Every structure is written in C-alpha cells, then in structure tokens.
Amino acid sequence: MKNKTKKLLSIVLCMIILFAMSACGSSKKDPEPKETEAAEEAVKEKETDADATEAEKDSTEDEDEESAEAEESSDDLTFGYIAYQMSDIWNEYSSKAFEYAAKQHGVEVVVLDSQNDIAQSVSAMESLIQQEVDGISIFPISPEQAAQLIKMANEADIPITVENIDVADVVDESQYVAAVGCVYGDIGYSAIEWLSQNVEDAKVFYCAGAVGGGVFEAYKVGVDQALEDYSDSIEMVGMLNAEAWSTEDGLNLTTNFINSGVEFNCIFANNDQIAQGCYQALVEAGMEDTPVVSTGGSPDAYKFLEDGIETANMTAPVSIQGVQTFKNLHDYVISGTIPAEKFQSVPVIPVAADDLSEWIDWSDFEGAYDFVY
Structure with missing residues (x-):
C-alpha cells in the first residue's frame, strides 16, 4: 500500500512538472506588431531604393545612348549646298561659313555651283537627290527658281532651307525649313x-x-x-x-x-x-x-x-548668314526644330572710312559661329 502511494505521488509530481514547463513555453510572447511593421517597412525601403537606383542607372544609360545616337547621326549626315555662283564673293563667303559650321558638327557638305544658270541648278538638285543627302541648302538665282528647287526636294522627301532671299511670296512656308538673308x-x-x-x-x-x-x-x-x-x-x-x-x-x-x-x-x-x-x-x-x-x-x-x-x-556679315542657314537645317534634321521666325535677317552695320571700329570681317567664321550658337 505504501509503495503504491509513493508511485502515485511520483506520477502526480511528474505531471505537475510537465504542466509547468508547458506553461513557461507558452509564456514567450510573439514580436510586437509595431516592431514587425517597422522591420517589414525597412525591407521595403531597401527594395525601393534598390529599384530606384536601378531605374536611375537605366535612365542614365538610355540618355547616354540617345546622346551617342545623336552624335552618331550628326557624324553620319551629308548636306548638299547649291550655290548661285561661287565666283560671287557674297555667295563664296556664305558657303564657306556654312561649311565651317558643318565641320564643327561632323557633317559632310557637297557644294555644287550652278554658275548663275537655272538648268545647272536643276541638274545640281537632281544630283543631290540621287546621292540621297540628308538635307539641302540653296542660294537661289531667283524666287521662282527657288520654288522649283524646293518642289524637287519636297518630292524627294529631303529637308531644304534657303538663304539670301525670302521666298514666302512664292512658296508655302510649310515646304521649307527657313530662310536667312539680308533685308x-x-x-x-x-x-x-x-x-x-x-x-x-x-x-x-x-x-x-x-x-x-x-x-x-x-x-x-x-x-x-x-x-x-x-x-x-x-x-x-x-x-x-x-x-x-x-x-x-x-x-x-x-x-x-x-x-x-x-x-x-x-x-x-x-x-x-x-x-x-x-x-x-x-x-x-x-x-x-x-x-x-x-x-x-x-x-x-x-x-x-x-x-x-x-x-x-x-x-552685313554674310558669314552669319551661312552659319545661321546651317543651324536651321541641322536643327531640323536632328530634332525637327523649326525657327520661330521663318525668315531671319542679317544685321546691317554702317561703317564710315573715318571710323572702322564697328567692322565685322566676313572671314571671321569662328566669330560668326559664336554669334549664332
């Protein structure tokens, strides 16, 4: 009887110990909700920052690629230039200024002299179209001749700009990029x-x-x-x-x-x-x-x-005329930009023999480029 009592007490004691241990285990609290939310938010912020950094990197790479593409497209461009008559000093310096500006942007220029002959100017336009140039600038013999050349360029889907005369009276403004010249x-x-x-x-x-x-x-x-x-x-x-x-x-x-x-x-x-x-x-x-x-x-x-x-x-610094003409054509070919003023005038500066301080030389292509750009 005594032994049975001891066994019973041992069993009860073991049960009490086991219950106590179970109670202690269940007393461990789960993390507080606020602490859990903060931890989750920190993780999200890190993920967001990582995503933003990656997006910024991708954006920068895209911009670099676009810039590189723009530079490459400029380097690959060829413009045609149809002169009225290169023996005319005004036309000569204007074309040289055009070529100078083109060189600054890596653009090749094909200059063709119509020699004050309408038939030769038409042949020059046909040649440039066959060469598939990216843009054409014309120094027209007359407004009517300009209209003819502009029509040919439009039919070939080649952008064209005009220098030395305003052709607004004979050509719809939508058919050419711009015109530059003296008033x-x-x-x-x-x-x-x-x-x-x-x-x-x-x-x-x-x-x-x-x-x-x-x-x-x-x-x-x-x-x-x-x-x-x-x-x-x-x-x-x-x-x-x-x-x-x-x-x-x-x-x-x-x-x-x-x-x-x-x-x-x-x-x-x-x-x-x-x-x-x-x-x-x-x-x-x-x-x-x-x-x-x-x-x-x-x-x-x-x-x-x-x-x-x-x-x-x-x-009137004709060098400014040549540079501005190039800029108009180049801006349009690269980005589709059209000048706010369809006709842009060259400044007129009276200079007397007794005071040459206001003189601007035609051969100063760098100065003309800086003035325009």
Whole structure:
C-alpha cells in the first residue's frame, strides 16, 4: 500500500512538472506588431531604393545612348549646298561659313555651283537627290527658281532651307525649313540715309545690281522709301543696272553715266565689286573725290575704305548668314526644330572710312559661329 502511494505521488509530481514547463513555453510572447511593421517597412525601403537606383542607372544609360545616337547621326549626315555662283564673293563667303559650321558638327557638305544658270541648278538638285543627302541648302538665282528647287526636294522627301532671299511670296512656308538673308530694303534705305546726312545737297547716281533676282528689287524698295523720307536733302539723278554685279559692270555703267553729262556728286554702288568699278571710272574722269557708298562689307571693302575707294559701307556679315542657314537645317534634321521666325535677317552695320571700329570681317567664321550658337 505504501509503495503504491509513493508511485502515485511520483506520477502526480511528474505531471505537475510537465504542466509547468508547458506553461513557461507558452509564456514567450510573439514580436510586437509595431516592431514587425517597422522591420517589414525597412525591407521595403531597401527594395525601393534598390529599384530606384536601378531605374536611375537605366535612365542614365538610355540618355547616354540617345546622346551617342545623336552624335552618331550628326557624324553620319551629308548636306548638299547649291550655290548661285561661287565666283560671287557674297555667295563664296556664305558657303564657306556654312561649311565651317558643318565641320564643327561632323557633317559632310557637297557644294555644287550652278554658275548663275537655272538648268545647272536643276541638274545640281537632281544630283543631290540621287546621292540621297540628308538635307539641302540653296542660294537661289531667283524666287521662282527657288520654288522649283524646293518642289524637287519636297518630292524627294529631303529637308531644304534657303538663304539670301525670302521666298514666302512664292512658296508655302510649310515646304521649307527657313530662310536667312539680308533685308535688302533696309540696306538700301541705310545707304541713302547716310548719303543724305553726309553729302551736302546730295545728287546720287545709283549703280545698281542686276534685275530679276529679287535682290535689286528689294534694295529699290528701301532706296525709294529713303529718297521720299529725305527728299529735302537728296535726290536720285540716275540709275543703271548691272548684268552680273561685277567690277566690269561698275566701270562701264559709271563711265556711261559720266559721259551722259548728268550732274551728280555721289554714288550708291550695289556691292563692293561694283563700287570698285565705279571708282576706276571716277579716277579716269578726274572725279576720284566723289563719295562712293557700297554695301555688304566684304573683306576687300575694308581695304577700299582704308584706301579711299569707298567713303562708307553698309556692312552685313554674310558669314552669319551661312552659319545661321546651317543651324536651321541641322536643327531640323536632328530634332525637327523649326525657327520661330521663318525668315531671319542679317544685321546691317554702317561703317564710315573715318571710323572702322564697328567692322565685322566676313572671314571671321569662328566669330560668326559664336554669334549664332
């Protein structure tokens, strides 16, 4: 009986111990909800940061790839340039400025000279289309010829831009990228204004450029307006038109006008080459003191001013024209950008022989590039 009692007590004691151990195990608490949420949030933040870093890396790589593609596309570009006449110094320096700007962007340029011949300009356009150039710039012979070349480029789906004249009157603006040139009317106005203010009782002979290209016609608008505005101090006593804007034209036309017997005391020559011929005729007639005002500001003109061949020049840096023309075409081909102003004018700066400080040389392509870009 006694042994049975001891066994029973041992069993009860074991059960008590086991119960106590079970109770202790169940007394261990689960992590607090706040601690669990904080831990989970920390993990999420790390994952988010990792995702953001990866996305930023991908974005940077995409931008680098796009930049590389843009550079590569620029390096691979070829532009065509159809000149009016490369023997014309204005066209020559404009094309050189265009090529200079192209070189800065790794763009190859194919220059074709139409030699003031419409048929050759059409052939030049056909050649560029066959070469599948990426863009074309034209220096037109006339607005009508420009319209013809623009139509050909449109049909070939090649972007085209225009320099030296505004073609808005003959071509819808949607058909070309932009046009850059001098506002010749403003230059003509400035020349007559300068003579009216610097030559007493001015009687001007206008040794004008060739008819039909649109350039002389634009000059004449400004000349006529200035003659009207300054009618009390200047009058135009004669005008003769050149055939090729050349020195020979200036010489022959001025000689003919001198021989006509009409009295004049100053000359407005439509460009520096014509002005040189005018001066030669004046020297031959013993009239070398007659003031000659010209336009454009060619490299030769600086020396003409120094040597007294010209009295003043209504300068227009054609190098700016060439660079701006390239920029318009390049921006459009690379990114589809079209200038806010469809026609962009070249600045006009009157420079007199007694003060050359305002002179901007046409051959300063780097300066023109910096001005535009």
